[in-house]
Amino acid sequence: MLQEGAYPDPYLELLRVGVEHQDVAEGVVVTLAVDGVLVTGTLIPTVVWEDLYFRQVAEADYYGMRKVVREVLGHLDQAVEDGRRRRVSDPRFLHLKDVTVRSGRTARRLPVWRGPVAAVSGWSLGEPDER
Known part of the structure; x- marks a missing residue:
């Protein structure tokens, strides 16, 4: 369950639910804005x-x-x-693999990432270019 009073973005929720059913969605790359940093990776099932x-x-x-x-x-x-x-699956969380976390000009790679949907303040399909 989501936190009381929290409503997930229906379009992001569609992607989250889609990857939980591997036959529906696979290889979806997203970039999330979370607490002032960009988190980019491939959505994966729980x-x-x-x-x-x-x-x-x-x-x-x-x-x-x-x-x-x-x-x-x-x-x-x-x-x-x-x-x-x-x-x-736990609908409160998003799961990513092959992750890049960008803060300012610094970028760090992580093999996997788990973060609360409620912490996502914005998102986009794909990844930012490196310019």
Whole structure:
């Protein structure tokens, strides 16, 4: 659910919902204005972001989390197989991969990004040119 009183941009919401159904939309690149910076990347479904996130944490072994992540993934996969849990999207968040965050003249690359829809103050399809 979105925050009380918050209404998502219906056109951005259309893209978010579209990528959650991979057969509908794929490879949609967006640029988001979030807290004064531009965030550009390819929209991805929650389950793809979740898999990339868990893999990233496990590979880097942040704070000894590799074992915990493996156990969590094992439980999640087993729950899905048993029909107890369905991996569902959370409409409060957008998920991107192959991300560039631009602030002024500085640009940084990130493999994945998750941000609240409510923080997006503007957006556009595509990415800005480098001029």
